[in-house]
Amino acid sequence: MRILVIEDHRDILANIIDYGTLRGCEVVGALDGLTGLHLAVTGSFDAIILDVMLPGMDGNQVCKSLRENSGSHIPILMLTARDDLTDRLAGFKAGADDYIVKPFALSELYARIETITRRAAGVKRRVLQVHDLSYDLDSLEVTRAGSRLKLNPTNMIFLEILMRKSPSVVRRRELEEALWGRNKPDSDSLRSNIYLLRQTLDKPFDVPLLHTHHGVGYRLHGPR
Known part of the structure; x- marks a missing residue:
């Protein structure tokens, strides 16, 4: 299991990483918040452990951005030092799957x-993701940065092939x-x-x- 931990307290972060490594997990x-969001969007993780109180961008903002702007369905466990119902509800509203209180x-x-990873695996949707572009193969919904895109059937086929092969080059003949x-x-x-696909995918962004x-x-790929 590959886990991303976003936590500004260095000792807590180190303890979570060490314990996870001993259990055979790869923990990053x-x-x-901003660094964590970048890693979450550009990397591949099975779950995220996310502290609420973070410098720059708090955990609720990170969680909301992942759900609404990036279309991410990665299971998220929120950490908080406050056991207040309002705080917990705010986390769930932002898209968290579970909550645990420090210590x-x-x-x-x-x-x-x-x-939460087992639960997510049971209802996992077939979603292709490249940078902030998301294609739900079950609902046939394509979004970029949270905005829904309208594509014709031909370009839906092209997009699926390009996303599946990303970041490799797909030959014209294919x-x-x-x-x-x-x-x-x-x-x-x-x-x-x-040309029409590029006008929809790239021109507004x-x-x-x-x-x-x-x-x-x-080739379809995000910034390096």
Whole structure:
């Protein structure tokens, strides 16, 4: 299991990492909300342990951003020093899966992590994610930075292939065969569809995701 821990108290962070490592987990730590959010969006984790009180960006803001802006379904366990109902409700409203109050036993912390990851695995949706672009294969909903995108059926097929292969280059022939097989249209339909896809995916946003490799194909990837 790969776990991200976002906790500004160095001793608590070190204890959680050490205990998790002894249990055979790969544990990555972050000392502030912005760093933790970046790691959560760009990395691959099975669960997140998230402190509420963090410098720069608090835990509720991080959790809300992951759920609403990034479309992340990673199980999140919130840590807090305050056992107040209002605080707990705020965490759940932001998208947390569970809550534990400091001080806590490390054995209980990891038992809760195992519980929420099992629960998530049972209802896990098929979601493709590249940077802030999300494609739910069950609902066919495509979002970027929390905004829903409207794509035609052809571009939905292209997008799925590009996201599954990301960050690799997908050759033109592979995209053409996926849609038209051997009956490729006479006109340059692929280029036209890629143009429309780029207009929807990239034009309204600051960071381009769809890149052309001239003479080869196309690649979908976020900033490095």
